[in-house]
Amino acid sequence: MxxxxxxxxxxxxxxxxxxxxxxxxxxxxxPKPADAGAPIGGPFELVEMTGAPVTEKSLIGKPTAIFFGFTYCPEVCPTTLMELTSALKTLGPEADELNVVFVSVDPARDTPEQMKLYLSNFDPRIRGFTGTPEAIAEAAKAYRVYYRKVPVEGGTYTVDHSSSVYLFDADGRFVEPIAYGAPHERVVAQLRSLAQRRG
Known part of the structure; x- marks a missing residue:
């Protein structure tokens, strides 16, 4: 060279x-995000669509899939709930091992009666929770869920919100999210794996 x-x-x-x-x-x-490593999930005091009070302790004992949205949602919520309904049908009896919960981020319109009426369009195992604005805010904070009221034409409003389904084991520990728009096979596999967890 x-x-x-x-x-x-x-x-x-x-x-x-x-x-x-x-x-x-x-x-x-x-730098790491400010909330990196922060737990997802925690205490809440809400009302089930039956009118009965419900807390995070009501879900202990079964793995849980929980999704935050609202009944006037034009796309994300009905799409997600239809996917969960389809996945639960695919799972068959295994689906009975899960809590599946839809929590409102629009307490002004989503009364227990409205939640019950809306969820009658989906799998009957999906439970609806609502509450006061303060109680919803506390629950959303515990689950690190974003939501914001957005005015629209006609004097009404919509709500921007997080779109993932959060999965927890039978002891209430966060496992993983299901991303919005995930393929059906992926959703079924994640729920099946969750149903088989024993804490």
Whole structure:
């Protein structure tokens, strides 16, 4: 190798080492999200669509799939509830091992009666929870769920909200989410795996 070639090779090696060092420093310096590692789930005091009071303790003993939305939702909620209904049908008797819960983020309109009427369109094993605005806010905070009222034409409103279904084991520990729009086979596999968990 010529002297010029050796010099070029040395520069190339130094440049590679420098880029690698910068990348490592950058990765170490990247801040973690403020809520990284924060638990999902926690205490709540809500009302079931039957009118009975319900807390997080009511779900202990069975694995739980929980979804936050509202009955006037135009797309995300009915799509998710139809997918859950289909997945529960596919699971057959295994589905009886699960709690499946729909929690309203629109307590002004979602009374227990409205929740019951709305959920009559889906699998009867899906339970509806609602409550006061304060109780809903506390539950959403515990489950790290985002929601925000958005005015629309005509003086009414819609609600932007998180779209994932959250899965918990029989002891109330967070397992994983089901992403909105996940393939049916994936949803069934996640719920089947959840139903087979024993805490």
């Amino acid at each position: 010529t002297r010029q070639g050796k010099i070029l090779l040395s520069f190339a090696l130094m440049a590679t080492l420098l880029i690698g060092t910068i990348a490592i420093i950058g990765l170490r310096a990247t």
